[in-house]
Amino acid sequence: DAGITQSPRHKVTETGTPVTLRCHQTENHRYMYWYRQDPGHGLRLIHYSYGVKDTDKGEVSDGYSVSRSKTEDFLLTLESATSSQTSVYFCAISVGLAGVGFFGPGTRLTVL
Amino acid sequence: SQQGEEDPQALSIQEGENATMNCSYKTSINNLQWYRQNSGRGLVHLILIRSNEREKHSGRLRVTLDTSKKSSSLLITASRAADTASYFCATEEGETSGSRLTFGEGTQLTVNP
Numbered sequence: 001d002a003g004i005t006q007s008p009r010h011k012v013t014e015t016g017t018p019v020t021l022r023c024h025q026t027e028n029h030r031y032m033y034w035y036r037q038d039p040g041h042g043l044r045l046i047h048y049s050y051g052v053k054d055t056d057k058g059e060v061s062d063g064y065s066v067s068r069s070k071t072e073d074f075l076l077t078l079e080s081a082t083s084s085q086t087s088v089y090f091c092a093i094s095v096g097l098a099g100v101g102f103f104g105p106g107t108r109l110t111v112l
Numbered sequence: 113s114q115q116g117e118e119d120p121q122a123l124s125i126q127e128g129e130n131a132t133m134n135c136s137y138k139t140s141i142n143n144l145q146w147y148r149q150n151s152g153r154g155l156v157h158l159i160l161i162r163s164n165e166r167e168k169h170s171g172r173l174r175v176t177l178d179t180s181k182k183s184s185s186l187l188i189t190a191s192r193a194a195d196t197a198s199y200f201c202a203t204e205e206g207e208t209s210g211s212r213l214t215f216g217e218g219t220q221l222t223v224n225p
Binding site: 033035040041042043044045048058059090092094098099100101102103104105106 | 145156212213214218
């Protein structure tokens with residue numbers, strides 16, 4: 001997994017609660033990404049970061065925020081979780097000039 | 113909306129047969145990448161083809177790219193049961209490399225022993 005870890009790996013929470021997912025990389029890559037994967041939709045980009053404190057929105061950013069205070073950590077926060085945010089969340093980094101993606105193992109989030 | 117769209121959505125073949133998956137995209141790209149995902153796991157990069165390349169090989173994988181038709185295909189030759197997985201195409205676009213990857217919905221390949 002190219003030194004990418006995600007925590008937690010599984011989480012069950014209730015509607016309206018805040019949730020933070022963590023992505024950690026060990027190789028100081030500049031670009032980091034958060035995707036969600038749902039049946040019938042493939043992977044959709046939520047937010048991405050191109051450096052410390054530099055982030056931008058992806059395709060499905062509503063209801064999510066991110067922060068990157070250190071090169072190695074990229075946090076995804078659901079301020080008030082909703083059932084529609086039940087999904088599998090993947091963190092990824094981009095490597096090399098061509099932007100090859102390396103993915104973490106994923107976090108399965110269930111919002112009841 | 114998805115940039116890449118794979119076809120077919122699902123493919124079932126016998127071991128030893130070839131598997132072909134297609135991907136179409138909408139906008140200009142820097143490169144196109146194919147990934148594999150085993151059930152319950154993260155995506156693994158398979159092969160990358162740049163926008164100025166037409167064909168690329170890696171082991172039993174062959175990828176073609178037709179930028180005039182905005183399409184790519186992934187061919188897996190002499191398939192094995194272990195090739196059973198979902199396969200995704202992703203386009204890399206933007207002004208700088210690594211800016212963002214946009215994925216299709218994937219093709220679920222089942223290789224029967």
